[in-house]
Amino acid sequence: MTKSIVKLFGLVLVALPLAGCGLTGSTTQPTVAAAPPTPATSNSPILDSLDPADRARAEQARRAALDGKAKVSVDWKSDSNASTHGSVVAGPLQNQGAAPCRQYSQTIYKEGVPSVARSTACRQPDGGWVNS
Template sequence: MRLISLIVVGTTGLMLSACQSPTNQQVGIVGGSAAGALIGNQFGSGSGKVAATVAGGLIGAFVGNAIGVSLDAQAEQQAAQAQMQALENGRPGTPVAWNSGSTRGEVIPGPRYNVNAYECRDYTHEIWIDGQPQTARGTACRQPDGTWRAVD
């Protein structure tokens, strides 16, 4: 839990140091990072728990940045959970859906493939906010500790 607090405080401090109101994209990065870290913290044990927290924070930050919109906390959490579930267990081309009131989305994982010694997957994360679609595409690779990390 301490690592989550450090991530949130650190990214919030960076935003505040800019001496201006944060943009929706910045809010998305911080919120996504915090939600992803919280979800990632639920997996693993010992040093694996720390790695899962960091990986979750990175994936959450990617989703928050790529979408660039301000989702409420529940929607961010559901989006990050769906993305982790799609990467870990999703069948290629089969959407993993989530819904939070007027915001809904789905993560569509691609097939698994190897790059050097890493298992990787491409994915598409589509989010509809008030009927308007937003799409983020990315690649994540499984790390030696079993967590997934966005690589682009």
Template sequence: MNVRLVLVAGSLMLAGCGTTGMGRGATGGGGQSGPVSSTVISAMGGGLVSGSIGSGLSGSERRSGLEAEYKALEYTPSGQPVVWRGSQSGRYGEVVAAQPYRVGSQDCRQYTHTVYAGGAGVSARGTACRNADGSWTPLT
């Protein structure tokens, strides 16, 4: 009887070490389809693509990059790229999120966004934490 109690308690402790909200419906390469809501995108404050790596991109290309950031953070397993394509040939990018971890009651992930605009890629790194409403807030 005591052995069962120890096994159950140990299982519960291990289950508590996992993260929540990550990987739901994950497919290789972040294959989630459909638009990301404007509310969720707004909470990201422009993400990494709004910085210097996004200069020269159109508004729709920055939106595609920001959606890729969200999909990488929310749905994609660690190390798998989420690729987005721009409206002009040669403009695209990829976002790769690292393993999720917990800070207090929030799930957080580091990630890298690389933008290609006709030449070599330009990369930026950041960290974002997931809010209760499903949005992600980049840390400054």
């Protein structure tokens, strides 16, 4: 009987501090770092069907159009599929607050079928563009 009491007492000594771990009464939530702004293309469902290489080409064309002159088409073509290609045309710069922004239109052709997405991107301090 003494051995059982000693075992029970030992078990209580181990379990008691552990049982209080979740009952501290603290309402502090863990801190989660905010994700950096996503590139404008991540908001464009028409890019979802592209493979990673074509998505990168479309993103490069988007950046070139946003960095370039208004109403100039920047075209790209797939290396892996001759029927996949696209273009991006940006409008003139507009100031929205402190950041210069541009509307743009992105067209992607797959198997001859066009898909068009229109959006507005604003220049970030690091020089990149993020959809607003």
